[in-house]
Amino acid sequence: MNIILLAGGSGTRLWPLSHSDFPKQFVKLKGMPKTIFQMTVDRCLKLAPLENVYVVTNRSYAGIVHQQIEQMGFRIPAPNVLVEPSSKNTLPAIAYAAQHIHAKGNQLALVLPSDHIIEDDRKFADRIELSLPLTDQRLVIYGIKPSKPHSGYGYIKPGDPDFIGFRVEEFKEKPSEALAAELILEGCLWNSGIFAFQTGVFLEELKEHCPDVYDAFLLPSVQQKYENTPGISIDYGVMERSRRVSVVPMDVRWNDLGSFDSFFDEYRPDENGNITFSDEVLIDSTGNLVYLEQDRNVALIGVDDLIIVEKDNFLLICKKSQSQKVKDIVQQLKLRAAEVVT
Known part of the structure; x- marks a missing residue:
């Protein structure tokens, strides 16, 4: 397995603890043994060796990425830190890494934000591994079982059963708290922003549903790719348009620390x-x-x-x-x- 670790961000939501030069994933919060980024790397290592971990970040954070991994006693290969020349949201970041990994042939990839806190890494890793057969033909998104109505998260409505998951019936973007309560009663899940796919399947769906991004990443240089790609999230660009998406419920304690x-x-x-x-x-x-x-x-x-x-x-x-x-x-x-x- 290959892991795509998203480590960009603007550092605005937990200001003044985080800021544009030092976003929240690199912060060591009180009562925590490591930074959020380092805890995410530990989670990755439950699923893949470090040489299979690819960090997508920007020039300002690349040095911090290397430094914080070295503080853990490891050294990530320099080519595995993929530096974006500009921030264009999550779909170009994932396309950049998926294309890089796919150069070795069709590969399994797991996309993880680097600024989430998950309590039970082993339980999380086991659930990921159980769900991987779904990736043969489908894009997999992981849904968190809600603990309460929350207006700051997107929601996923599961449809027909699909192996250990469900075909996605609908995505709901950040509803009001009242609507969130209704969605939970309907069995909806929080959208975790965690995805798994075969790189070939992802690139097929990218070509069909967001050709502007796909075409931009056919250009020869990284600079040209980013100059020509629109900025768009993977949810809007692919997941909400594709008919090949399944959601796998995750019953783990999860927090994206989206606000104080x-x-x-x-x-x-x-x-x-x-x-x-x-x-x-x-x-x-x-x-x-x-x-x-x-x-x-x-x-x-x-x-x-x-x-x-x-x-x-x-x-x-x-x-x-x-x-x-x-x-x-x-x-x-x-x-x-x-x-x-x-």
């Missing part, structure tokens, strides 16, 4: 629903997250559902329900920096 709200699923709150990591004092306060890079004396009185995050010279304070808007702050800071330069 998701920390309440990853860390255990206290009896008042607060998450803290030091000696903060909280009085008549519930449902707060206090995450400080440096230990300092902090007290909260009579406040609920706040996100308080500090790193370097930045302090973020927002309502928990508004944490999806953190990326808007990053955009404003970029605009201010541009105004200063001009």
